[in-house]
Amino acid sequence: MSFDVLFSQFMSGIARGALLFLVASGLSLTFGVLRVLNFAHGSLYMLGAFLSYSIWKFLLMPVLGFYLAAVIAALIMGGVGMIIEFGLLRRLYARGWPEQLLATYAIILIITDLVKWAWGGEFLSIPRPRPFTGAVFLFGFPFPSYNFFIIILGLGLVVFLWWLVYKTRLGDIIRAAAQDREMVSALGIPIPWLFTWIFVLGAAIAGLSGAVTAPFGSVALGMDIEIIIECFAVVVIGGMGSLPGTLLGAFIVGQVYAFGILFKPELALAFIFMVMAVVLIIRPWGIFGRPER
Amino acid sequence: MEDHHIEGKDSWIKRGWWLILLIIASFLAPTVLSEFYLSVLCEALVMSLMALSFNFLFGYMGQLSFGQAAFYGLGGYTVAMLLTKAHFNFWLSIVAAVLVAALVGLVVGIFCVRLRGIYFAILTLAFGQLIFTIVFKWHNFTGGDDGIQGVFPPELLKSPIAYYYFILLVFLVSAFILWKIIHSPFGHTVVAMRENSERTEFLGIHIAKYQLIAFVIAAAFCGLAGAIWVPFYRSVAPSYLTWIKSGEPVMAAILGGPPIFLGPILGMFVMTFFHAWVLGFTVYWPVVMGALILAIIFFLPGGILGFAQEKVRQRKERNHQLQKK
Amino acid sequence: MLLETQEISKEFGKLRAVSRVSLGISKGDIHAIIGPNGAGKSTYFNLITGYHRATSGRVLFKGKEITGLPAYRRCRLGITRSFQITSIYPKLTVYESVLMALLSQRKVTLTFFSPAKKFFREEVWGILEDVGLADQASTLGDSISHGDKKRLELAVTLGTEPELLLLDEPTCGMSLEETEVIMGLIKKLSVERGLTILFTEHDMSVVFGIARRISVLHQGALIADGSPEEVRASEEVQKVYLGGST
Incomplete structure (x- = not known):
C-alpha cells in the first residue's frame, strides 16, 4: 500500500476523530458530572443539523450565513437542553439509571418524529462555506479544506474544555462533582444549577457539531443513531467522563474507521466495536476512566 | 421475588383462577378476533416471549441488556435461511435457530458478564449493533437490507389461526419454563446476585459463570421468539436486529414492572395493541411511544403492576392497622 | 491445625x-x-x-x-466470613437469605426446574431457631432491626455449614x-x-x-x-x- 493512500486515510481519520470529539465531548461531560448517560445526545446533534439547515436557508447570506446558522443552532439547542434537563432529567436523578436511560430513549423517539414531521425524510446539505470550499495540499496531496475546518474546530473545543475544566472555578466544581457529588453539595455549591448548565453546554456543543456536519451532505434521519453508537465507542474506549479519554477515544475510533474502510468497508463499524470490546475486557472503565463507586 | 408468603397447596386454584381464565380466553381468541387483531395478538405473544427472556436478565439478575434484538434477529434469520436456501425441515430449523442464538449468546456473554450496570448495557448494545452490521452488510449471504422473503411455515401451520395456536403453545411452554427456572435454586441464586453480589460470592457462587448461564438462556429464548415470528410474517429484515428493537423489551419491562414475572408480558401487550390502534390514525407512532414512556416513568414508578401491587399493599396495611384499633 | x-x-x-x-x-x-x-x-x-x-x-x-x-x-x-459492615440481602426474606447459603453449600444451585423453596426446609428452620430469627422468617432483610441483621448475617454464614x-x-x-x-x-x-x-x-x-x-x-x-x-x-x-x- 502506498504512502499517499495511508496518509490520506490517516488525515481523514483525524477529521473524523475531530468530529467525533465534538459530539462525544458533550456526552462525556454530561455523564461525568450528572452521571446520566444521555442516549438522546445524538438526537440533539441531528436536530442541530436540521435547524442550521433551515436557518441557513432563511438567512440567505452567502459567506456568513453558514457560520451564523451554526451558532444560532447551537444556542437553540442549548435552550432545548435546558428544557430537557429542567423538565425531565431533574426529576429522575433520584431514580435508578435504567429509568434515566429509558427517559433519554423516549427523547430520541420524540425528536426523531419531530424531525420527520418538520423536515421529512430527505437528505439535506449545505454547500461548503467560504473559505473552506477548495482543497489544501499537504506533502503534495490534496485534502478537502473543510476537513481542516473541522479539525481546527475540534482542537478549539479541546482547548476551550481544557481551560473550562482545569483552569476555572467552574472546572474545579466539575471535577469535584465527577468524583464525589456529596462533597460538592457539602461545599455549598448548588448542584441543580451546575447540572442544568453542564447539560445546556453539552446540548449546545451537540447542536454545533450537527450544524458543521451539514456541508458533508449527511443531514438525514438516522444520523443520530449512527453518531451516538460511535460516540459510545469513543467514551467507552477513552473512559466515560474523562476529557483526555474522550480525545484519545475519538482519535482511535476515527483512525480505526478510516483504515477499516480501506480494509473492508462493510465492516468498518465492526472493527470499532472490536476495539471497544477489547478495551472493555482489559480495562472495563476505559483507558482514562475510573471504576464506579 | 413476587411471592414472599409461604404458599399453601389449596390456595393455588384460588390465586390462579384469573390465569386459567386468561389462558382459556387466549385459546378462544381466534373465534372473536378479526384477522388483523389476531396477527397483532401473535406479535404481542412473540414479543412477550422476548420481553420475558430480557426481563430474566433485567428484573431478576439486575443486568440491562440493550442487545437482545440481535438474538431475536439471529433466530429469525437462521429459520429464514434454512427454510428458503437449504429447504430444511421446519421444526429442525426452529431448533437450529435456538441453538444459534444460544451459541452466539455464549460468545457475546463471555465478554459482557464481566461488566455491571451501564457498562453492561453499552457493551451488549455494541455487540448487538455489531451483529446487526454484519447481517446488514453481508449482502450475498443475508440479502442485506432487502432481508429474506418467502419464508413459509409447513402446510399444517399455513392458516393464521393454526399458526396462532402454534405461537400460543410455544409461548405458554416457554413462559412456564422460564417461571420454573426463576423459582428454581438457579433462579434464587440469580436474584441473590442482583441483591448483593459480594455476599453471594462469599457463599461460594462463581458470579460470572451464573451470569453467563443466565445470558445464554435469555439469548436462546430470544432466538426462539424470532424463529417463530419469521415464518408467520413470511419474511425477515435487518431491522429485526436494531437497537430500536432491543429497546422494546426494555420499555415493556419498565412499563409492566420489572420485578414481577407477568410485568413484561402486560407491558408488551399494552405496547403492541396501543401501537396497532395508534397506527390507525397517525404515522407518528414513536412520538406517542416516547410520551407514553415518559408518562409511565413519571406517574407510574415501578410500572403498571408494580404500582398496582404497591397500592394493594398500602391498602392491606391500612386495613391491618384499622383492625388493630 | x-x-x-x-x-x-x-x-x-x-x-x-x-x-x-x-x-x-x-x-x-x-x-x-x-x-x-x-x-x-x-x-x-x-x-x-x-x-x-x-x-x-x-x-x-x-x-x-x-x-x-x-x-x-x-x-x-x-471457610466463611461475616462482614464488618452488615452485608445482607435487602429484598430477600430472612428465610430466603439463609436458603441461598444452603443451596450454594449443598451444590444444588445448578438445579433449574424444582422449586427452590422445597429445598432444605429443616436445615433453614434449624438455623433460624438457633439464632433466634424463626419468627421473622418471612420479613425482608432490610426491614429488620440492626441487631437482627447481625443475627441474619450469622445465620446466612451458618447456612454455608462452615468449619x-x-x-x-x-x-x-x-x-x-x-x-x-x-x-x-x-x-x-x-x-x-x-x-x-x-x-x-x-x-x-x-x-x-x-x-x-x-x-x-x-x-x-x-x-x-x-x-x-x-x-x-x-x-x-x-x-x-x-x-x-x-
Missing part, C-alpha cells in the same frame, strides 16, 4: 499491611485477633477468605494449600444487651455445631469474655499469641495496646 498461615504478607504499593504472620488456628477454638486500628486485622482476614491475594507466604487449610484460591472456592471448602467461621467485629454497633446475646450465641454455636471461630473485635470485654486464644497484631506483624492470661501478661502487648493510648 485447621488453618495455618505461614509467613504471610500483603503489600499495597509501599504499604505493608500484613507482615510475615505465621499463625495456626486449632479445631474447635474460639480465637480472637486484636490490635489497634490499622494493625492489619481486616487485611489478614481478607487473606484467609481470599478477598485479597497474599504478596508472599502460604495459607493452609486442613493441611492443604489454598493460597491462590478465589473466595468462592475457599467457601466451598468450609471455620470468620467474624469481623461481630458486635460492632450493638447495644450492651445485643452484644451479650451475640456472645452467648457464638459460644453456643462453637459447642453445638463444633465450629472453629476466628474473630476480630475492638471491644476488649467481648474478647476476654469468650476467646480461648488471642493473637495480637501491631503494624501488620504478630507480636503476641496465647491464652487470654498470657496475652494480658505480655509486656509488649501492654506497651502498644492495652496500656497505651487507648
Whole structure:
C-alpha cells in the first residue's frame, strides 16, 4: 500500500476523530458530572443539523450565513437542553439509571418524529462555506479544506474544555462533582444549577457539531443513531467522563474507521466495536476512566 | 421475588383462577378476533416471549441488556435461511435457530458478564449493533437490507389461526419454563446476585459463570421468539436486529414492572395493541411511544403492576392497622 | 491445625499491611485477633477468605494449600466470613437469605426446574431457631432491626455449614444487651455445631469474655499469641495496646 493512500486515510481519520470529539465531548461531560448517560445526545446533534439547515436557508447570506446558522443552532439547542434537563432529567436523578436511560430513549423517539414531521425524510446539505470550499495540499496531496475546518474546530473545543475544566472555578466544581457529588453539595455549591448548565453546554456543543456536519451532505434521519453508537465507542474506549479519554477515544475510533474502510468497508463499524470490546475486557472503565463507586 | 408468603397447596386454584381464565380466553381468541387483531395478538405473544427472556436478565439478575434484538434477529434469520436456501425441515430449523442464538449468546456473554450496570448495557448494545452490521452488510449471504422473503411455515401451520395456536403453545411452554427456572435454586441464586453480589460470592457462587448461564438462556429464548415470528410474517429484515428493537423489551419491562414475572408480558401487550390502534390514525407512532414512556416513568414508578401491587399493599396495611384499633 | 498461615504478607504499593504472620488456628477454638486500628486485622482476614491475594507466604487449610484460591472456592471448602459492615440481602426474606447459603453449600444451585423453596426446609428452620430469627422468617432483610441483621448475617454464614467461621467485629454497633446475646450465641454455636471461630473485635470485654486464644497484631506483624492470661501478661502487648493510648 502506498504512502499517499495511508496518509490520506490517516488525515481523514483525524477529521473524523475531530468530529467525533465534538459530539462525544458533550456526552462525556454530561455523564461525568450528572452521571446520566444521555442516549438522546445524538438526537440533539441531528436536530442541530436540521435547524442550521433551515436557518441557513432563511438567512440567505452567502459567506456568513453558514457560520451564523451554526451558532444560532447551537444556542437553540442549548435552550432545548435546558428544557430537557429542567423538565425531565431533574426529576429522575433520584431514580435508578435504567429509568434515566429509558427517559433519554423516549427523547430520541420524540425528536426523531419531530424531525420527520418538520423536515421529512430527505437528505439535506449545505454547500461548503467560504473559505473552506477548495482543497489544501499537504506533502503534495490534496485534502478537502473543510476537513481542516473541522479539525481546527475540534482542537478549539479541546482547548476551550481544557481551560473550562482545569483552569476555572467552574472546572474545579466539575471535577469535584465527577468524583464525589456529596462533597460538592457539602461545599455549598448548588448542584441543580451546575447540572442544568453542564447539560445546556453539552446540548449546545451537540447542536454545533450537527450544524458543521451539514456541508458533508449527511443531514438525514438516522444520523443520530449512527453518531451516538460511535460516540459510545469513543467514551467507552477513552473512559466515560474523562476529557483526555474522550480525545484519545475519538482519535482511535476515527483512525480505526478510516483504515477499516480501506480494509473492508462493510465492516468498518465492526472493527470499532472490536476495539471497544477489547478495551472493555482489559480495562472495563476505559483507558482514562475510573471504576464506579 | 413476587411471592414472599409461604404458599399453601389449596390456595393455588384460588390465586390462579384469573390465569386459567386468561389462558382459556387466549385459546378462544381466534373465534372473536378479526384477522388483523389476531396477527397483532401473535406479535404481542412473540414479543412477550422476548420481553420475558430480557426481563430474566433485567428484573431478576439486575443486568440491562440493550442487545437482545440481535438474538431475536439471529433466530429469525437462521429459520429464514434454512427454510428458503437449504429447504430444511421446519421444526429442525426452529431448533437450529435456538441453538444459534444460544451459541452466539455464549460468545457475546463471555465478554459482557464481566461488566455491571451501564457498562453492561453499552457493551451488549455494541455487540448487538455489531451483529446487526454484519447481517446488514453481508449482502450475498443475508440479502442485506432487502432481508429474506418467502419464508413459509409447513402446510399444517399455513392458516393464521393454526399458526396462532402454534405461537400460543410455544409461548405458554416457554413462559412456564422460564417461571420454573426463576423459582428454581438457579433462579434464587440469580436474584441473590442482583441483591448483593459480594455476599453471594462469599457463599461460594462463581458470579460470572451464573451470569453467563443466565445470558445464554435469555439469548436462546430470544432466538426462539424470532424463529417463530419469521415464518408467520413470511419474511425477515435487518431491522429485526436494531437497537430500536432491543429497546422494546426494555420499555415493556419498565412499563409492566420489572420485578414481577407477568410485568413484561402486560407491558408488551399494552405496547403492541396501543401501537396497532395508534397506527390507525397517525404515522407518528414513536412520538406517542416516547410520551407514553415518559408518562409511565413519571406517574407510574415501578410500572403498571408494580404500582398496582404497591397500592394493594398500602391498602392491606391500612386495613391491618384499622383492625388493630 | 485447621488453618495455618505461614509467613504471610500483603503489600499495597509501599504499604505493608500484613507482615510475615505465621499463625495456626486449632479445631474447635474460639480465637480472637486484636490490635489497634490499622494493625492489619481486616487485611489478614481478607487473606484467609481470599478477598485479597497474599504478596508472599502460604495459607493452609486442613493441611492443604489454598493460597491462590478465589473466595468462592475457599467457601466451598468450609471457610466463611461475616462482614464488618452488615452485608445482607435487602429484598430477600430472612428465610430466603439463609436458603441461598444452603443451596450454594449443598451444590444444588445448578438445579433449574424444582422449586427452590422445597429445598432444605429443616436445615433453614434449624438455623433460624438457633439464632433466634424463626419468627421473622418471612420479613425482608432490610426491614429488620440492626441487631437482627447481625443475627441474619450469622445465620446466612451458618447456612454455608462452615468449619471455620470468620467474624469481623461481630458486635460492632450493638447495644450492651445485643452484644451479650451475640456472645452467648457464638459460644453456643462453637459447642453445638463444633465450629472453629476466628474473630476480630475492638471491644476488649467481648474478647476476654469468650476467646480461648488471642493473637495480637501491631503494624501488620504478630507480636503476641496465647491464652487470654498470657496475652494480658505480655509486656509488649501492654506497651502498644492495652496500656497505651487507648
